Amino acid sequence: MPDHKIDPNQWISLYSDYLFNYTVSRVSDRDMAQDLVSETFLAGLGAMKNFKGEASERTWLISILKRKIIDYYRKINSNKGRAEVRMHYNSATESEGDWLEERVADPFDKTAEDHIENSELGLAIYNCLEKLPTKQAQVFEMKTILNYDTETICNELNITASNLWVIIHRARTAMAGCLEKNWF
Amino acid sequence: MSDKLFLSCDEASHTCDKAQYKEATLWGKMKLNIHLVYCAACRKYAKNNAKLTRLIKRKPVTLEP
Incomplete structure (x- = not known):
């Protein structure tokens, strides 16, 4: 063998x-x-x-x-x-158990603070996008924010797919660095 | 993309970018995961990349200032 x-x-x-x-x-x-x-x-x-x-x-x-x-x-x-063996303390009747944790406000609820934070985030993203070279910003915006297909963008801007991915990569690196400084 | 089991960092970050738009292939993602096991630099890049996607997804950004 x-x-x-x-x-x-x-x-x-x-x-x-x-x-x-x-x-x-x-x-x-x-x-x-x-x-x-x-x-x-x-x-x-x-x-x-x-x-x-x-x-x-x-x-x-x-x-x-x-x-x-x-x-x-x-x-x-x-x-x-x-x-x-997990206990479903809340399933029997509506108020049985009455756990304190579940009576306080939902921390994931949208509050005014969240809205402010979100609009600040939008602003930060916009500012970072402005610092990119025009071409990168344009492609990144179409791809990431407007969610266009790769093909659509390629046809629109007359570039190849691998071209697009290189631009996206550079834009993403720059955006991540910029947001790292201004947001995180 | 080539058929190698081990990607170079360039190929790995390319797959990682694609994955952010759900355009990476099954085996592409597998190979990326294998690469991430032993490449700290790409792990960091992948982490930041995912973070960026999350931030932008969190709010549909309107571009009018």
Whole structure:
């Protein structure tokens, strides 16, 4: 039997779809499956020197993935156990329990202070935007604030997509730096 | 984008920018996460980037001064 080689650079292109499909049929949650697959790749990288070459790379990765899936089910089951003993002190009748914390004003409620803060934030964003070069400000505004599609902007300004992303990157870096100074 | 598992910082920040507009691909985001595990500079950039998105989302900014 030939020895199998291990080459992490090929993993994504060779196995990501396979591993993802394998996982999603077992956990039926796309996000979770995605996380599990990336954890598998990471674990595989960490354990690369333990790879003996007896099985193919794919078999080896699947065996790691199986462990990850088992761990995932252990974790959500213990969460469920905890959730079941949680007390719903407010569900029985309207005022039963009468917890003090729930009688005070909702801290996430919109207040006058929030409105002032928000308009100050708008002003800060506007001021920072003004400091950017015209082109960057224009693209950033269209993309981030007006939520235009990449394609629309590209057609409008006659630039390529990669061009746009470079401009966006520069604008975002500048905006983050500027807001860091004036707002945070 | 290339098929490598390990991104350069340039590629990582590009994916990170795209992710702010929900335009990054599934595997792009995976590779970004792997990059963030070992790259402190990009972690910082990603954090600030997300913060900027959050700030702007918090209020639909009107641009009339």
